[in-house]
Amino acid sequence: MGKSVLLIEDEPNIIEAISFLLERDGWTVRLHTEGVGAVEAVDKATPDVVVLDVMLPGRSGFDILRDLRTDASTRALPVLMLTARGQTKDRELARDYGVSHFMTKPFSNAEMLQAVRDLSEGLTPQSSGDAT
Amino acid sequence: MTATGLTGTRIRDRRLVQQLKQADLARSVGISASYLNLIEHNRRRIGGKLLMQIAAALKVTPTALSEGADVMLTRQLEALATQGVEVEGDRIDEFIGRFPGWAQMLSDQQERLTKMEARLQGLNDRLTHDPVLSQSMHDVLGAAAAIRSTASILIQNPDIDADWRGRFHGNIDAESRRLADTSAAMAAHFDALSNDQPGYSTPVEAVSAYLEQRAFHVAELETDDDISTLMDKETGFQTPGSVDLAEAFLAQYREDARMMPLEAFIRATEECEFDPLQLAAVFSVALPTVFRRIATLPRNPARPDIGFASCDAAGSLLLLKRPLGFAFRRSGDACRLWPLFEALRKPGMPLRETLISPEGKRFAAFAVAHQHSATTFNATPIFQASMVLISDPDGRYSDRPVAVDCPICGAGGCGAWRAPSNLQNEP
Secondary structure, three states, rough: OOOEEEOOOOOOOHHHHHHHHHHHHHOEEEEEOOOOOHHHHHHHOOOEEEEEEEEOOOOOOOHHOOOOOOHOOOOOHHHHHHHOOOOOOHHHHHHOOOEEEEEEEOOHHHHHHHHHHHHHOOOOOOOOOOOO | OEEOHHHHHHHHHHHHHOOOOEEEEEEHHOOOOOHHHHHHHOOOEEEEHHHHHHHHHHHHOOOHHOOOOOHHHHHHHHHHHHHOOOOHHHHHHHHHHHHHHHHHHHHHHHHHHHHHHHHHHHHHHHHHHHHHHHHHHHHHHHHHHHHHHHHHHHHHHHOOOOOHHHHHHHHHHHHHHHHHHHHHHHHHHHHHHOOOOOOOOHHHHHHHHHHHHOOOOOOHHOOOOOOOHHHHHHHOOOOOHOOOOOOOOHHHHOOOHHHHOHHHHHHHHHHOOHHHHHHHHOOOOOHHHHHHHHHHOOOOOOOOOOEEEEEOOOOOEEEEEEOOOOOOOOOOOOOOOOOOHHHHHOOOOOOEEEEEEOOOOOEEEEEEEEEOOOOOOOOOOEEEEEEEEEEEOOOOOOOOOOOOEEEOOOOOOOOOOOOOOHHHOOO
8 A cells, every 4th residue: 555645735726736746656645625623634544744734724734733743643744834935934933843844835846746755755855945 | 472481591502602792692682781691590581572682683583592492302302312322412402502403304304214114114014914915925826836736747747638637727727817816916905005195004094194184073973974975085095904994983983973962072071171080971981982082072272182092902002193282103102101001001990190291281191991892702801092181281180290202201210211212223
């Protein structure tokens, strides 16, 4: 059975593009489209990597990340954050909360795909200006 | 006009600055040198024609001699003298006397700088916190991300089947439309911001300016209930925030006017001598309502001069009506001893103090903080304070040295003095 990604994102066309890319790469992609219930979705899906948007309906990606890091079962789970906000303070906040990698939209498909692969292997993704 | 106090000292100072001999000045105005000497040592009162003659000889206005240099100007220069560069702070009066034009220009420049700082801060706040801009940026970047990813997929996967190809073309079309719409909305938003009343960095400033133009009295709402007609005629508000705030204020004005009709309220103010507590009892309304109603009375020389201020729990001024001779600013430099701020620490407790302007005008200040009506259970209460100022030349109320603006307050030693802004201290 291949590795799985939980994509927590609310933009339908971004969901479609990322899902297509990951599935073509052999990943099983599960989806959660809002902030509320995201932590429970992670617990249920037990993915190898989480791709997490920052601005979500109901709850921010930062809050979700913080909860994941306070739970022993998800403390080490690789989390790739995607955000339309690339401000320094957002990156610092994500780093403080324990993000594995941080990418700003619009992102390169190849870099996003490589980051997911690296994270699942326990590697540190190459940074193209997006801080981790 | 009969001058008192240190008029003689001022005459002497001006004469010495101009290097005029006492005898020469005395001769030029037709009095003896010994009499001028008595005047200069404040042993003789001086007024009327002689004061005007001496003022003309010294090339100053009689008021400059009888009341001294502009107190506000002196205070502003004193505040400037504390801002880093070492200057001859003990010679400010002399500087104003010898170079009144330069002194005024320096003061005006400082005032302008303060306004620019406030505007800069407002613009910075707007860019950082404007929810419209924030949402628009999120939408633009989201659409750009979807288009970029989808277009890359189409280019890099030429073997993609027709169904996927069709879906991705549709997605690009939808996202490009979203990008176009959002960009147009952002451009319109920026347009509206730049077309807002020049100099107003926030809706609060725009609404305060609108009300100041009307001296805080909106005659139409005393007889006509239709706020939308009033707003339709008003073209000054070009941001949604300004419109919302203006509509909210006018709706409250109309409600206050209904509860306290103008003629009855004016009669009551005369009977109660503007005592807000008595007025609240007469009309069975809360104190903040009375404060607002007093502030919106039409200006009348027979009535006291009125000022008004309200602030939120963070101390940010929300609305400001400046009474004559009380030039307080909206720059966040208000004196922290205002009862307006004290009231926030004692919600529901009406406070009364006397405020004295730099020019010596006395105002009775009444303030109270009240809680906004809760809309949900278990919500943290939100407080707002309001203060009405009523000119009080006879000093009916107790004294306390409360100033207007903090950095230019000349009181000193109050324990509440706030240093000027960091921007002003930058080399």
